[in-house]
Structures are given as C-alpha cells and as structure tokens.
Amino acid sequence: MQVRTLRAFLCSLTLLAMSASPAFAVATGGVAAGGSSASGAPAPKPAAKPLHTAPITARTPNVAYAGPVYEKSVTGQMVPYTPATPGAVAGGITGGSPVGTVADTKPELLVPGSTARYVGGLAAAPMSAPAAVQQIIWAGDQIIGLPYIYGGGHGSFESPGYDCSGTVSFALHGASLLAAPEDSSEFMVWGSHGVGRWVTIFSNAGHAYMTVAGLRLDTSAADDPSNQQGPRWRPLRPANAGFTVRHPLGL
Numbered sequence: 361m362q363v364r365t366l367r368a369f370l371c372s373l374t375l376l377a378m379s380a381s382p383a384f385a386v387a388t389g390g391v392a393a394g395g396s397s398a399s400g401a402p403a404p405k406p407a408a409k410p411l412h413t414a415p416i417t418a419r420t421p422n423v424a425y426a427g428p429v430y431e432k433s434v435t436g437q438m439v440p441y442t443p444a445t446p447g448a449v450a451g452g453i454t455g456g457s458p459v460g461t462v463a464d465t466k467p468e469l470l471v472p473g474s475t476a477r478y479v480g481g482l483a484a485a486p487m488s489a490p491a492a493v494q495q496i497i498w499a500g501d502q503i504i505g506l507p508y509i510y511g512g513g514h515g516s517f518e519s520p521g522y523d524c525s526g527t528v529s530f531a532l533h534g535a536s537l538l539a540a541p542e543d544s545s546e547f548m549v550w551g552s553h554g555v556g557r558w559v560t561i562f563s564n565a566g567h568a569y570m571t572v573a574g575l576r577l578d579t580s581a582a583d584d585p586s587n588q589q590g591p592r593w594r595p596l597r598p599a600n601a602g603f604t605v606r607h608p609l610g611l
Contacts, residue, residue, distance in 0.1 A: 429479050432468040441469055443480055468498045476573040476593075481505070483575050483593045492535040492611060493558045493573055499534020500577045500593070503527065508579050508590040514541045524579045525568040527591040528561060531577055537608050544568035548604040556607025562600050571596060 431441040469484035471477045477484045482501045485494035503513075503522055512519045513526020517533055529541035542550055547563035561570045569578035576594045581587045584594040 427472060429477075429484055430470045432470060438470060441467065441479070466501045466504070468494075469501075470494070474573065476575045478575070478593065481593075483572070483577075486573050489558060489573050490611065492537065492608070495535035496531045496537075496559060496572050497575075500527070500531040500572070500591070502534070503530055503591045504593065506591055514543065517541065522579065522591050525563070527577060527579055528563075528568050528570050530591075531570065531572070532608070547606065549606075551606045552609050553606060555605055556611050559608050559611045561606045561608075562603035563606070564603050567603075 429441040430438040433439050466482060469479050469482060470487050471479070471484040472487050474486045474488045476486055476489075476497055482504060483497045485497040489497075506519075507521040508523060509519065509521030509526075510523050511526070513522040513530050517530055519526065522530060525544040525547060526541060528547065529538055532538040533541075544563045544567055545565050547561055547568045548565075551561065559570060559572050561568065563569075567580065569576060569580065571577075574596070576596050577591065578584075578594050579589060579591055581589055581594070583597045584592070586592070586594070
C-alpha cells in the first residue's frame with residue numbers, strides 16, 4: 361500500500377513538471393506556465409523588439425569613420441584635407457561655421473565610399489556618388505551654422521539665414537536642380553515620388569528637410585542630440601511619418 365502511495369506521489373510530481381513545459385502545453389491544447397489555458401484569456405504577446413536598439417546620435421557617423429579625407433582644389437584635383445586650425449569650425453560635430461554669410465566659402469570635402477561623413481561640422485561627399493549629389497552636399501556646407509530665419513532663402517538664394525525649405529532649396533540649387541526657391545508645400549509635388557537612391561526630400565505644409573547619402577540636412581533639431589537650430593547636417597531620423605516623400609529624378 362505504501363509503495364502504491366509513493367508511486368502516485370512521484371507520478372504527480374512528473375505531471376506537474378511536464379505541465380510547465382511548452383511541449384506538454386501544445387500536446388494537450390493548453391499553454392505553458394505563465395500563459396492561459398485553452399478556456400481562459402489568451403496569453404499576452406511578448407513585447408515588440410524596438411527598431412533601434414541603440415540611440416541614434418549626431419556623433420555616431422563621425423566616430424565610426426577614421427578614413428582619409430580629401431579636398432577638391434581650385435584646379436579640380438583631390439588633395440589631402442588639413443583643417444586650417446583645430447576648432448576652426450565652431451559648434452562641434454554638427455555645429456558648422458560661425459554665423460556669417462555664404463561668402464565664407466568652405467572646402468569641398470570628399471571621402472571614399474558611398475556614404476557622406478561628418479568632418480569638423482561639415483559633410484564630406486562620398487567619392488562614388490554622382491557629381492550632382494556631391495554638389496548638393498558642398499552647397500549645403502556653405503550655409504551650415506547660419507541662423508534659422510523665417511522666409512530666409514526665398515527672396516534670394518543669398519541670405520544671412522535660412523528657413524527649412526530655403527535650406528533645401530539652396531542645396532538643390534547648388535547642383536543646378538532648382539532655378540528658384542520652393543516652399544515646403546511646393547516640395548510636396550516637386551521631383552519624383554518616393555525615396556531616392558541618394559537624395560530624399562521630406563515635406564509637408566509646415567516643414568521640409570532632406571537626406572543626402574546618409575546624412576540629414578535640416579533646420580530642426582528633432583532627433584539630433586546637438587539641439588541646435590538652423591541649417592545643419594544631422595543624423596537620420598528613425599521615422600519620418602507625416603511627410604510627403606519625393607526625390608530628384610535620377611537620384
């Protein structure tokens with residue numbers, strides 16, 4: 361009698377252990393421990409994995425890049441780039457130049473590969489990008505660090521400051537892709553629909569910005585730890601909801 365009681369007790373322990381396993385739950389139509397039975401409420405779904413497991417920071421592309429940087433000389437040749445003086449470009453990684461005018465010409469920088477890189481607050485154009493993409497980047501560099509001015513860059517491409525669409529217009533004009541400045545609403549129907557291979561413009565009735573070869577040219581500090589306003593090269597945004605997506609034809 362005692363032997364039967366001991367066997368029954370051991371059998372109960374075995375069933376209890378099996379009932380906690382996923383295999384037993386599937387075989388019996390139930391759920392594993394921590395879930396619910398077939399007759400109860402459904403087991404909660406696991407939390408969705410975040411799209412970005414690490415924060416996107418303005419310094420990430422610059423820190424990751426340790427390769428050579430070249431400058432296009434006045435004769436069109438590529439020469440190694442050497443900044444004039446350390447800290448000559450104010451504001452750090454995305455700070456750009458001191459407030460001034462577009463007459464303060466900045467160097468036309470190049471890096472190997474197909475991704476633009478931060479170099480002293482400016483963007484260095486990728487060597488494998490089309491010439492128009494390089495010209496967009498170099499044009500954008502010329503106004504980095506200038507202040508945000510509502511309507512800036514619309515009466516004329518030359519301005520002491522720029523607003524969002526004025527910034528995008530200036531960069532596109534630098535590649536001869538735009539003859540006159542556009543506002544953010546006009547960019548909603550400009551160019552071709554969808555994401556471009558090299559250049560993408562995001563716009564709605566109130567704002568516009570663009571991405572070029574992996575960097576974002578924007579007057580808004582959204583998703584940019586620098587928290588600085590005005591035309592600057594910034595990290596890509598993790599999401600671009602609420603914007604019409606366009607790109608220059610062929611780019």
